[in-house]
Amino acid sequence: MKIDILYKPSYSVAKINLDSGESIKAEAGAMMSMSSHLGIETHKAQKGGFLKSLKAAFLGGESFWMNTFSAAQPGELLLAPTLPGDIEKLDLNGTIYVQSSSFLASSPAIEMDTKFQGMKGFFSGESLFFLKLSGVGTLLIGSYGGIEALDVDGEFIVDTGHIVAFQEGLDYKITKFGGWKSFFFGGEGLVAKFSGKGRLWIQTRNVPTLGAWFRSELPPKKR
Known part of the structure; x- marks a missing residue:
């Protein structure tokens, strides 16, 4: 399998060349184009039955379904994320x-599960679950904006809306940004304080902030 990331870093696309007998599973709706002879199988997002896939869909925010693309003979597949940004x-x-x-x-060998964040997910205003991906193989992650990889050894603070991924070995807790004055008037609100040792990926743009901007630009409702 050969993977090239095109048009980095703003509107990235993954160009995947599959050799005979190779396959890759992708988020539903990610396919841009593909060779006509590639096979496609739609299946539940997770192994382990209906309820496990349902948990990923409704608690992890992941699509209930995924597509696996397979090559009986060499072929090309283009995948793109939903938001404009980078692919790693x-x-x-x-x-x-x-x-x-x-x-x-x-x-296909990489397994997907969900990780419950407990009450810290409620206070962060973000999803209550991360996707837990385990195994050996290739993984493609996307972002809103560019991706920055950081090697953490100790503590590091990230705005919750900028988290893309983090390695096992890092843990985090949700806390306010600075003092109460910064919390209410500094525009940052709550942040994730990571601790431990491992790699952390963050994105240069923030989806909740984008949503708040759009809401601020909408005309007021007529009464």
């Missing part, structure tokens, strides 16, 4: 946690 190719060997909107595609 990771060689996974272990476990990584990915925010639900950032998963794009992976090798």
Whole structure:
């Protein structure tokens, strides 16, 4: 399998060349184009039955369905994320946690589950679950904006809306940004304070902030 990331970093597309016998699974709706002879199978997002896939869909924010593209003979597949931004190719060997909107595609051997964040998810204003991806193979993650990879050894603070993914070995807690004055008037609100050792991926744009901007631009409702 050969993967090239085109048009980095603003409107990235993954160009995937599959050899005979190779396959890749992708988020539903991610396919831009493909060779006509590639096979496609639509299946539940997770192995382990209906309820496990349902949990990923409704609690993790992931689509209930995924598509697996397979090549009986060499072929080409183009995949694109929903939001305008970058794509990062990771060689996974272990476990990584990915925010639900950032998963794009992976090798079929990589397993997906969900990770409950507990009460800290309620206070962050973000999804209550991350997708837990485990195994050995290729993983494609997407972002809103560019992706920055950070190697954390100790503590590091990230706005919750900028988290893309983080390796097992890092933990985090939700806390307010600075003092109470900064919390109410500094425009940051709540942040994630990571601790431990591992790699952390963040995005340069923030989806909740974009939503708030759109809401502010809408005309007031007529009464």
